[in-house]
Amino acid sequence: MSFELHQKLDADCEKLCDFDLCTVLLMRDDRFPWVILVPRIEGLRDYHDLPRDSASTLFDEIARVSTALVDTFGAEKINVAALGNQVPQLHVHVIGRFTDDAAWPGPVWNAGIAENVDSSVVEKRAVLLRGALTP
Numbered sequence: 302m303s304f305e306l307h308q309k310l311d312a313d314c315e316k317l318c319d320f321d322l323c324t325v326l327l328m329r330d331d332r333f334p335w336v337i338l339v340p341r342i343e344g345l346r347d348y349h350d351l352p353r354d355s356a357s358t359l360f361d362e363i364a365r366v367s368t369a370l371v372d373t374f375g376a377e378k379i380n381v382a383a384l385g386n387q388v389p390q391l392h393v394h395v396i397g398r399f400t401d402d403a404a405w406p407g408p409v410w411n412a413g414i415a416e417n418v419d420s421s422v423v424e425k426r427a428v429l430l431r432g433a434l435t436p
Contacts, residue, residue: 304341307390313415315427318435322358323393325366327430330415331422332404334374334397336366336430345391348383363395369433370397374426380409 306324314326314337322342328335340359345351351359367379376397383393396409404412 304343306339307388307392309388310337310339310390310392315423317427317431320362320365320434322355323362325362325434327423327427328394328415329420329423331419332412332415333402333409334370334376334426334430335409336370336395338362338366338393338395340391346385346389347391350391359393363393365434366395369430370395373429373433375399382408384410 310326314328317325317327317336319325319341320338322340323338324341326337326339328337338359340351340355342352342355348356363381367381370376370379374397377400378398380396380398381393382396383391385391398405398409400406
């Protein structure tokens with residue numbers, strides 16, 4: 302069975318690149334620099350479903366994105382979460398946070414719906430992150 306990205310992730314995000322394990326997506330939300338990592342292994346629902354030899358790769362890829370969010374946008378805090386309540390495909394949110402952002406200090410999920418009012422904001426982020434994440 303080949304890997305297929307969940308339709309909600311495909312609709313809500315822009316693809317940035319592929320790492321060794323994960324497809325790297327940028328959430329279309331003007332409010333936060335928000336990256337989603339999706340391991341390209343079909344049938345994964347939860348972290349414990351990930352093959353053991355892939356777990357350290359996922360950890361390294363989370364660290365790589367976290368570093369890029371701090372270095373590129375000056376994020377003050379990085380939130381990492383794998384919820385999967387709305388999208389059953391295993392995916393990890395890596396979100397750059399700021400003390401003056403729309404949700405601070407709460408989670409981004411309590412801050413209303415995603416805002417993609419100015420698509421140039423997301424496009425600029427995508428260009429910067431592609432530069433930071435790809436050799």
